[in-house]
Amino acid sequence: MFRGFKGIISWLIAGTSVGPIVYGAEGSPVWSAAATTHLRGEFRSEFIYDDHGVAKHTGYKPTKSTTLGVTHVNLLLDGDLNADTEYAFRFNLWNPTSTPLDYGYGTHWFNKTLGFSIGKERIMQGGWDHQDQGYQTHVEGFYAQNLAMKDFDGVLALHLKAAGLLSLQVVNDVKADKTSSNPDVSGRWNKDTHPTIILGWLGEFGPIRPLLDVGSYDNNKSRWIDVGIKAQLNSLRVTLDYHNDSVAYRVPVAGAPDQNETNTKIAYTANASFEVPNLLTPWLYYSNYEQKQASDASIGLSGHKYNTATAVPVTAAEGGYTYTWDNNGTTWGLGADFGFFGKNWNPFLAFVRQSGRFLKGTSAADTETRSENLVKLGILGRI
Secondary structure (H helix, E strand, O other), rough: OHHHHHHHHHHHHHHOOOOOOOOOOOOOOOOOOOOOEEEEEEEEEEEEEEOOOOHHHOOOOOOOOEEEEEEEEEEEEEEEOOOOOOEEEEEEEEOOOOOEEEEEEEEOOOOOOEEEEEEEEEOOOHHHHHHHHOOOOOOOOOHHHHOOOOEEEEEEEEEEEOOEEEEEEEOOOOOOOOOOOOOHHHOOOOOOOOOOEEEEEEEEEEEEEEEEEEEEEOOEEEEEEEEEEEEEEEOOOEEEEEEEEEEEEEEEEEOOEEEEEEEEEEEEEEEEEEEEEOOEEEEEEEEEEEEOOOOHHOOOOOOOOEEEOOOOOOOOOOOOEEEEEEOOEEEEEEEEEOOOOOEEEEEEEEEEEEEEEEEOOOOOOOOOEEEEEEEEEEEEOOO
């Protein structure tokens, strides 16, 4: 349909040697031989009911809200420069951050087995649940707010087709903020700009696709591992993920070199859906996130084994707290996408409940469980 643009697109991109490989997940590298050009669009609009239950505290009862808005408008362009070189771009047209480019990268294959990609790609972290996130996603666990790397960043990657796809990503290492007094930021090890590596493997054994990612960061003091599995059995689709991130903090020791204190972030996530063709796809989601502290006091994180609320309001009636889900959180979701309007125009209904333990007062022993309920009703569109 868009073949008329191929010459223009090839001319614009040819000097940069960009093109994709897509793991079956958005913004991540898979090999394709056909020489084609595709221009696509993604759209999401929804009503969102939120009871704001997390904000409730003594003397303040939050007001429930129902809002209507567009939440995603994406433009996607991908194709081939030639039989061996591919490219993929996604532009966020609705709510971009520093740039509307979510990802833009290219892949060149030396042969059917060995290739490389360069550009802005999805970082291999978070398992299948995070790799598959996109405009159609209704819910994501709190682990995603606490991953070591950005979702997309500059990458140079090597790819080897070996019992699936084996990839080695070279990415920018995380760097501490020298001006911050927050131990979560300034208490880390790396103060310079340099690369680090991530190794990932995606297997494919019929309907079963295992995943394994191992990443090292912060001067190789910290590292994560993801173990996941995706299964497509007729109309049933299931993903299961385990995420473990060992975070090394710098602890000053009088008269001796600084030492490590390691906190461990652990997440378990499950997602299942069942498609009834041309009618509906019901789904069920669960994710649990927990951070286990080595020693709060030694790294200046008193009471940090609970989530915190900052920016105390001027008066109790104002609400105004900012809640940080940096330590624990449980997310449930259930709903359905409906297919009676065709496969590219799908109404949906989703119910989401999220809860976690928060500090109630100044004492680490004074805690409470807070929860929030959301209902989403909207449309997913794709052209």
